[in-house]
Structure formats: structure tokens, C-alpha cells
Amino acid sequence: MRIEAHEKKVGVTLVAPALLWTLAFFLIPFAAMVWLSFSHMEGRDIVPGPDFGNYIKIFTDDSLFRGIVVSLEITLTVTVISVLLAWPLAWIIAMRVPKRWQRLALMLAVLPFWTSYVVRSYAWALVLGQKGVVMDFLTGIGLLAEPIQIMATRSATVIGFVHFFVMLLTLTIYANLVQLSPNYMRAAQDLGASAWQTIRLVVIPLTLPGVITGAFLTFVLCIGDYITPQILGGNNELTMPQLIMLQLGRRGDFPMASALSVVLMAIVTLAYAGCARWLRMDRV
Amino acid sequence: MRYLSWIYLVACFIFILLPVGVLVVFSFQDGRLPVPPFNGPTLKWYAEITSDRDLMAALFNSLLVAAISSLVALLLGFLAASGLARVVLPGSTLMRALLIAPMTVSYLIIALGLLNYFNNIGIRPSLLATGIGHVVINLPLCFAILYAAMGEHQRNALRAARDLGAKEWQVLALVSAPMLAPALGAAFFLAFTFSWDEFIIAFLLTRFDVTLPVEIWSMLRSGLSPATNAVGSLVFLVSVAVVVLLELTLFRKVGK
Numbered sequence: 350m351r352i353e354a355h356e357k358k359v360g361v362t363l364v365a366p367a368l369l370w371t372l373a374f375f376l377i378p379f380a381a382m383v384w385l386s387f388s389h390m391e392g393r394d395i396v397p398g399p400d401f402g403n404y405i406k407i408f409t410d411d412s413l414f415r416g417i418v419v420s421l422e423i424t425l426t427v428t429v430i431s432v433l434l435a436w437p438l439a440w441i442i443a444m445r446v447p448k449r450w451q452r453l454a455l456m457l458a459v460l461p462f463w464t465s466y467v468v469r470s471y472a473w474a475l476v477l478g479q480k481g482v483v484m485d486f487l488t489g490i491g492l493l494a495e496p497i498q499i500m501a502t503r504s505a506t507v508i509g510f511v512h513f514f515v516m517l518l519t520l521t522i523y524a525n526l527v528q529l530s531p532n533y534m535r536a537a538q539d540l541g542a543s544a545w546q547t548i549r550l551v552v553i554p555l556t557l558p559g560v561i562t563g564a565f566l567t568f569v570l571c572i573g574d575y576i577t578p579q580i581l582g583g584n585n586e587l588t589m590p591q592l593i594m595l596q597l598g599r600r601g602d603f604p605m606a607s608a609l610s611v612v613l614m615a616i617v618t619l620a621y622a623g624c625a626r627w628l629r630m631d632r633v
Numbered sequence: 634m635r636y637l638s639w640i641y642l643v644a645c646f647i648f649i650l651l652p653v654g655v656l657v658v659f660s661f662q663d664g665r666l667p668v669p670p671f672n673g674p675t676l677k678w679y680a681e682i683t684s685d686r687d688l689m690a691a692l693f694n695s696l697l698v699a700a701i702s703s704l705v706a707l708l709l710g711f712l713a714a715s716g717l718a719r720v721v722l723p724g725s726t727l728m729r730a731l732l733i734a735p736m737t738v739s740y741l742i743i744a745l746g747l748l749n750y751f752n753n754i755g756i757r758p759s760l761l762a763t764g765i766g767h768v769v770i771n772l773p774l775c776f777a778i779l780y781a782a783m784g785e786h787q788r789n790a791l792r793a794a795r796d797l798g799a800k801e802w803q804v805l806a807l808v809s810a811p812m813l814a815p816a817l818g819a820a821f822f823l824a825f826t827f828s829w830d831e832f833i834i835a836f837l838l839t840r841f842d843v844t845l846p847v848e849i850w851s852m853l854r855s856g857l858s859p860a861t862n863a864v865g866s867l868v869f870l871v872s873v874a875v876v877v878l879l880e881l882t883l884f885r886k887v888g889k
Contacts, residue, residue, distance in 0.1 A: 357720055359720075359801060360720040360722050361722060362716070363713060364712070364716040364722070367709040367710060367732055367772060368713070368731065368732070370769070371732055371735065372731075374747065374765055375743070376731070378746035378747050378749065378750035379743075379746045381746065381753070382742070382746040382750075385749060438641070438645045441641060445642075446642075457650070458646070458649060461650065461653045463869055463873050464656070464869040464872070467846050468656065468864070468868060469652060469653075472655060475656065475659065475668070475857060476651060476652050481655075481668055481669075485669040512652065515645070515648075515649065516649060576832055580853065593745065597748075603745075603749055610741070610742045613742065614738065614742065621737075
């Protein structure tokens, strides 16, 4: 018994610093933020709550509610496009590229990860601008008579996001594909399935857990990101993170920023609940 | 089908590598705008940024914050993982969940929570405040990696060391840490990268001394410029060099 008590004491001592840190700099600030979301601003002062004013305003005020819709639309578009682009890419790297070149192909496919996130968005602004290389190329070969506006629209935001998440998803789906035993595919072919049938009926269902995990990650990271829409998206429509930053910047309205954050968290939690039974975070 | 595969592969690689390629190429642009036509190579933008005091200070700040916050996160994560892998404590599951929790919250929300909290307890926006924030986001990562790396065979070795009379700190420093060296290296490297590249926490929690991503952000406000390309390319080339180096040394061993 004494040994066990001693073991427990040592265990607690070891865990304590990390727990205290998390408590002091994550849990308490987080709880304070949630509490703050139930108060509101009058002029420059915070009127302590609890009241639901901010939440009612979020769901009734057009410009705020529009942020939720815009965020959801962009995030869902990005998630779907990214999965559709990344799956074939991961499959080609895993199945078509010779084994010894796979590592190199994979490293190339995620190379831009190593630029800074801010710089990556800036690079897309460079590429997609009116005078950028894409427009230069398309007008040069005569496909377009004159440059069209992509920068500072939702398309630019989506392209910037898709670029990042295709890399991420290719990694997770590739990891899933190489774990599959080739026997499954051999069996399907022996039983008379065509190549396409094998992919559709055997390989895709087997990679579904990896795909859903990756898609969930994409959803979470995309809907919470401020940088990409801020640099690429222009001012015509604002996403939730942009609205949160706007509340902080313009009026110092912490309660409203907090309420928007809580709504953002709630959306992520709902998404998690929606795909929880497929999520295997440990298998990524 | 086969040709289609290769065409698709090449198309994807063009899409993925295009922005980085354009970024690097036009950092050598001899002109004021980093857009076509390309006016021939020059290194003047690199000369300009390396003599830019603010930028170099921000670079140094970033390195400092990343190094210190990653070390703190690594140490806290290592101790916590050692503790939780060793004995079953009452509430172990809850503790694990609490330690992992910050990973599920977006950086913006963590930053907002800390900004409000620091305002209230009187910690001013600074590199210290940013460093604290970076430990918060990297601690779950370090903890998860190290906890997963502590297997049964490790537990036996630690027990043996204790039975042979090693003190607690000796067990941790002389047996556990060396056995976990690859995982410790990987965790530190990941934490360093995340901190180095982190924008929103640093943006909200710094004021006068800023980190590199925040400095780059303020460069963007003055529009497109080859100087920004040069900074971006420099960061990219250094990161790639580090990755290649690690690939050739650390991760090669882990893979085997």
C-alpha cells in the first residue's frame, strides 16, 4: 500500500505542472470568455449579464447572421472540393507511382506546407491578381480576352483554402491507402470486378474513416481561419473569424466577439457529433 | 486510364507548387511589382530585407518565442506523460482529456480568451504573452506524442532503473528521456514549427515587439512587393533545408 501511495504521489507531482498550466491559461480564460459572452456593451462599458442579448443579435442581425452562412458555405465548398481532388491524387501516389519514388512524390505534394501560412495566402494573391501569372497566361494563349476578377472574391478564398487542404488530405488519405492490404484488391479482381468497380466498391469504402477524419479536420481548421479570407476574400462578405476580429478592432466589443466565438465552437461541436462515429483521430 | 493518372498527377503538382514557384521566382524581380513580365534576376530585394532592422528583429523574436515556448511545452508534456503512463490516478481520463482539450479549439478563440484574461490580470501584450499562448497550443501536441510513445517495454525499463536505486529525476533524465529521444525530437520540431508559423495569437498578444508572421502581415498592407516575396522565399528555403536535414538524420532512424 505504501508503495502504491508513493507511486500516486509521484504521478500527481509529474502531471501537476501541465495541468496547472492548462487550467490557468486555457480553461479559466475560456470559461471567462464564455461568461463574458452573456454580458453586453453599452457605449464603452461592459454591462455584466447574464443576458442573451448578443446571441439574439447574432441570429437576428443580418450582417452577423450572414457571417455564419458565408462561413458554412465556404467551409463546405472547400471540404468537398478538397476531398474530391485529394483522393485521386493520394490514390495515384500510392498505387501508380513506383514504391521508391512515393516518398519523394509525397514530399513534393506537401512542399508548400513549409512556407509560412501568411506567405502562402500572399502568394495566391500574387498568382490570382489582375496582373498575376494566371491571368497573364490565360490572356496570353487567347483563352480570355481580358483578365477577369478572381482576387478579392469568394473564389480566391476557396482556391487558397483548397490548396492548403488538398495537401493535408492527400497526406491522411495516402496514409490510409498504404495500410490497405493488397489482398482486398486482388480478391475483388479474382472475383471478376473491373478496375473501376474495385476502386468504387472496395477501396473507397475502406478509406472512408481516413477521408472523414481528414474532412473533419478540414472543416474545423477552415471555419476558424482568419488569414485566408482576410487576404484573399476582399470586403464584400465576411466570415465568422473576420467578424470576430472586427468586433475586437473597431469597438473593442469583447462580449460580442466572445458570443460569436461560442457560436463558432458550437458549430464545430455539432460537426464533430455528426461524424463522431467515423472519427478515428488516433489513426491519422 | 494510365495516361490520365499521370496527367492528373502533373496537374495537381502544378496547382500545389504554383504559388511557391511564383513566390520564389518573383523575389528575384528587377522591378517594383512581383508580377509578369519577369525583368531578369536581381538580389537587391534580399539585400533590402536583410538590412531591414524591424524585420530582422521580428525574425529573432520568432526564433526566441518558438525555441522557449517549445521547450516549455516539451518539458511539461514529458512530465505529464511520464506521470500518466506510470500510474492510474483517480480521474486519469479526465486529466488526459483536459490536457488534450486545447487542441480542439481554434487558435483565434484561444487568442481571444487569453487577450481578455491578460487584460484583466494585467499582463500586457508582449512576447511573453505570446509565448504563453504558444505553450497552450503546443502542450497537447507534445503530451499526445510522448504519451503514445511510452509503451509497456519502456515502463519495465523504468521500473528496473528504480529497483536498482535510481532517483526519480535520474530515471526521467537518464533512462526515460534517452529512450524517447526520437519522439522528443519529433515533438519539439513540430511544436517549434507551429509556434514559428503561428499568426493570430501573436497578432493579438503582441504590440511593440512582434514576431515574423505579424511583421509580414504588416508588410502586406503596403501591397504587393518583391521584398515580401523575398522574405517568404527565405523562410521557405530555410524550412525546407531544416526538413531535408531532419529527413536525412532524425526521421530516417525513426522509420527503421
